[in-house]
Amino acid sequence: MSLDQSFDSAGSNKDLPQKAEPYILHSGLMCVVDHLIEAGEENAVTMVVVDQDSPFASRDGTVDETIFIEMVGQTIAAGNGYKLSEENRRKQQGFLIGIKNFKIQRPLHVGENLLIKASKSAEFGGFIIIEGSVRCGSEVLANGEIKVFQKIVEES
Numbered sequence: 001m002s003l004d005q006s007f008d009s010a011g012s013n014k015d016l017p018q019k020a021e022p023y024i025l026h027s028g029l030m031c032v033v034d035h036l037i038e039a040g041e042e043n044a045v046t047m048v049v050v051d052q053d054s055p056f057a058s059r060d061g062t063v064d065e066t067i068f069i070e071m072v073g074q075t076i077a078a079g080n081g082y083k084l085s086e087e088n089r090r091k092q093q094g095f096l097i098g099i100k101n102f103k104i105q106r107p108l109h110v111g112e113n114l115l116i117k118a119s120k121s122a123e124f125g126g127f128i129i130i131e132g133s134v135r136c137g138s139e140v141l142a143n144g145e146i147k148v149f150q151k152i153v154e155e156s
Contacts, residue, residue, distance in 0.1 A: 023081030068142035072132030102144030123137025
């Protein structure tokens, strides 16, 4: 499914939007997405407004470009976490292992309303390729592909 196609949210998304933080391992200032809007089988959509308190924000109101990659990763993580029980969510770990053709169209500024879409385009074992985009209104700020390795960690 392409990122521009609408997601099938029939049935499973009736309680969305919700805060994204409970569905991912990041918390506090390191949680860079605010609300999970949609969660499909292979895709997710989140929203965020980056504020000045973010560790990615500069005093001049610009935001470090690395946040785009983290937004895409946390969006897919939130979608996955939404479908799992809290116990299983805690057992999931994901590691960024690569970035491909990730293009930054323009800098991000504090206070902009963003919509982040992420979609799994391939998966083999624990290796996952995710296509993602970050938009402000109709303008694409960044898009590209990230590669992650996901594993289940058994608690001891």
